[in-house]
Amino acid sequence: MFFFTGNGKQKMNLLGNPEHEIIAFKQELLFEPMWKNPPQPPALAEIMKEIRFFLRNGEPDKAVKLVSQAQTEAGYDPFMNRMETGAIIPVSMLRSHQAFRLAIEQSSKGKIRNYLRWLDLMNGEVTVQWEDSFGSYKREALSAYSTDVNVMRFTAWNGASVNAEVEIQLPTENKFEGEGLRYPGKCRQKLENEDGIICYELAYVVLEYK
Helix, strand or coil, X not given: CEEEEECCCEEEEEEECCCEEEEEEEECCCEEECCCCCCCCCCCHHHHHHHHHHHHCCCHHHHHHHHHHHHHHCCCHHHEEECCCCCEEECCCEEECCCEXXXXXXXXXXXXXXXXXXXXXXXXXXXXXXXXXXXXXXXXXXXXXXXXXXXXXXXEECCCCCCCEEEEECCCCCCCCCCCCCCHHHEEEEEEEECCEEEEEEEECHHHCC
């Protein structure tokens, strides 16, 4: 089951189950450039009179066809996303992507029972809770407003203890299924671990984009 939470600047997407969880982190400033200089839209001024004529006469399909033909003739097709519904959406200059992911593996003993996953709409906290033969477990995730940080807490009780593996997955890897960087070779990244504090830095080298 999938939940997300955020504070307006940061966002966490949480997907999985008690033993396997993927948490994707996003931040409002992370937008990958598509080009050094964005392509200019095709000139439509010469056909605006015809476009208006079709629209005023209740023939929007003819107006759309006219615009589409002008875009194709101007070589603009590579910059258009054509959806299955027939909609045509221009490619954005900037593309939002995930900052990184945390892959959590937390093995259980025996059969999992009383598994619950919920989102508290009063404070934005996402909770996963379950029991197994050892005891009870809980994972909580929250994007704090006052301090602008993402927080996670692992707890165990009734005789159980926390035993989890956490892997950091970077947006340059092939595990993101379209949510990572489209051009990972055109950015610079640095991952450091000092005294248990992990720091990840990402910079776009705009001059390397076409």
